[in-house]
Amino acid sequence: MAATRDRIVERSAELFRRQGFAGTGVKQIVAEASAPFGSLYHFFPGGKEQLGAEVIRWSGALYGQLIDAFFLPGKDVVAATSQFFLAAGETLRETDYADACPIATVALEVSSTSEPMREACSDVFNSWVDGATDRLVESGLPRRRSRALAISMLASLEGAFVLSRAMRSTEPLEIAGAACTAAVRDAVAAQRSARRARRKREG
Amino acid sequence: MAATRDRIVERSAELFRRQGFAGTGVKQIVAEASAPFGSLYHFFPGGKEQLGAEVIRWSGALYGQLIDAFFLPGKDVVAATSQFFLAAGETLRETDYADACPIATVALEVSSTSEPMREACSDVFNSWVDGATDRLVESGLPRRRSRALAISMLASLEGAFVLSRAMRSTEPLEIAGAACTAAVRDAVAAQRSARRARRKREG
DNA sequence: CGCTCACTAGAGCGATCTATCTAGTGAGTG
DNA sequence: CACTCACTAGATAGATCGCTCTAGTGAGCG
Numbered sequence: 001m002a003a004t005r006d007r008i009v010e011r012s013a014e015l016f017r018r019q020g021f022a023g024t025g026v027k028q029i030v031a032e033a034s035a036p037f038g039s040l041y042h043f044f045p046g047g048k049e050q051l052g053a054e055v056i057r058w059s060g061a062l063y064g065q066l067i068d069a070f071f072l073p074g075k076d077v078v079a080a081t082s083q084f085f086l087a088a089g090e091t092l093r094e095t096d097y098a099d100a101c102p103i104a105t106v107a108l109e110v111s112s113t114s115e116p117m118r119e120a121c122s123d124v125f126n127s128w129v130d131g132a133t134d135r136l137v138e139s140g141l142p143r144r145r146s147r148a149l150a151i152s153m154l155a156s157l158e159g160a161f162v163l164s165r166a167m168r169s170t171e172p173l174e175i176a177g178a179a180c181t182a183a184v185r186d187a188v189a190a191q192r193s194a195r196r197a198r199r200k201r202e203g
Numbered sequence: 204m205a206a207t208r209d210r211i212v213e214r215s216a217e218l219f220r221r222q223g224f225a226g227t228g229v230k231q232i233v234a235e236a237s238a239p240f241g242s243l244y245h246f247f248p249g250g251k252e253q254l255g256a257e258v259i260r261w262s263g264a265l266y267g268q269l270i271d272a273f274f275l276p277g278k279d280v281v282a283a284t285s286q287f288f289l290a291a292g293e294t295l296r297e298t299d300y301a302d303a304c305p306i307a308t309v310a311l312e313v314s315s316t317s318e319p320m321r322e323a324c325s326d327v328f329n330s331w332v333d334g335a336t337d338r339l340v341e342s343g344l345p346r347r348r349s350r351a352l353a354i355s356m357l358a359s360l361e362g363a364f365v366l367s368r369a370m371r372s373t374e375p376l377e378i379a380g381a382a383c384t385a386a387v388r389d390a391v392a393a394q395r396s397a398r399r400a401r402r403k404r405e406g
Numbered sequence: 407c408g409c410t411c412a413c414t415a416g417a418g419c420g421a422t423c424t425a426t427c428t429a430g431t432g433a434g435t436g
Numbered sequence: 437c438a439c440t441c442a443c444t445a446g447a448t449a450g451a452t453c454g455c456t457c458t459a460g461t462g463a464g465c466g
Contacts, residue, residue, distance in 0.1 A: 020312040023225035026454060036414045098315045104365050105311040109223040111368040112301045121369040151375050152382040159362030162307050165314040166324040172354050179355040229424065239444045
């Protein structure tokens with residue numbers, strides 16, 4: 001129906017990801033979305049801030065789907081972790097170090113300046129953490145441990161994106177990926193041996 | 204001598220860290236620095252971009268000193284790692300989740316929009332990595348392993364800052380800190396046992 | 407047909423942006 | 437004293453900012 005609205009959101013997501021929120025003007029958005037200027041304020045009466053919050057949630061959901069595509073239920077989480085970081089590195093290289101996390105740039109910009117947008121970022125990060133936690137729980141790890149591991153992995157990914165974009169090198173991403181893969185492998189192995197020991201002791 | 208120039212740099216650093224580069228106007232800078240407007244372009248004829256690059260290098264060096272203050276030569280790197288992340292969390296809480304990494308916000312903003320500023324960010328990150336690598340080497344780790352560990356730790360720190368600021372919680376910082384501390388401990392322990400084994404084999 | 411209403415279209419508002427310009431001040435030097 | 441020059445001071449230019457406003461279009465429906 002409202003294809004214009006979708007185009008505005010999609011183009012905004014792309015621009016915010018690369019140039020940040022403050023660095024992107026609404027004129028540039030409507031121009032690149034081939035949308036009439038008036039439509040922006042028709043669909044987003046709350047103005048740029050409402051658009052920003054919506055773009056964060058939209059691209060956050062999209063990236064969540066990408067994560068899900070790697071961490072398929074039943075698939076080995078160790079392999080999934082390794083592959084996800086490698087793929088992120090490839091994307092970064094292919095897009096000339098532009099397309100990393102869709103919301104991190106905006107998240108840092110608005111954390112101290114716009115409460116609704118900060119909240120949107122927080123919700124997105126939490127949803128990613130929850131998703132990853134579930135996958136790790138399904139792989140046999142305790143919930144507490146899974147959540148900590150998920151947060152730790154997401155932090156590594158986000159930080160590696162910062163370094164890789166600034167340095168124009170996928171090295172940080174590869175190193176962080178290797179570290180996360182090792183951490184997941186160790187956690188799974190430790191859990192298995194703990195289970196075995198308990199079974200032996202109890203049975 | 205040129206106290207005005209210093210005030211401009213210092214206030215800019217604070218503002219860029221919190222609001223980002225594009226989100227901070229030069230008018231706001233000179234106002235908060237109690238500096239005449241003309242002085243900004245007297246000291247920084249290259250305009251806002253030159254100021255930005257200089258601020259990145261200046262605050263990067265300052266933060267590097269803070270890192271050095273924790274990772275003192277001779278001090279236990281495991282304890283230093285743990286303490287550094289805890290202190291970062293405290294600072295974050297005390298400043299209402301505003302003061303995290305002094306350059307990460309700008310780094311993401313400019314990575315695809317300003318080559319001189321991106322380069323400044325890259326140089327700063329590299330200097331931090333080099334410093335941390337040296338400390339790890341001094342603790343007995345091989346150079347290659349030290350560098351990878353340093354990059355991995357910095358990525359964890361930066362990513363944890365992103366999450367903690369957005370979520371307004373020090374949890375990510377604490378979890379990332381615990382993970383890094385464990386990683387350093389493991390690396391040091393592995394190196395020691397490898398040395399012991401080699402000595403046994405060879406001697 | 408006649409009416410409604412979601413949407414298109416863009417002129418234009420006041421504010422703010424970065425940057426330039428000229429004028430003036432005042433400490434240091436010969 | 438006269439001269440220099442680093443620095444202060446701020447008005448102003450010209451572009452762009454986010455946003456509001458009115459007018460117009462066209463599909464859906466009684």
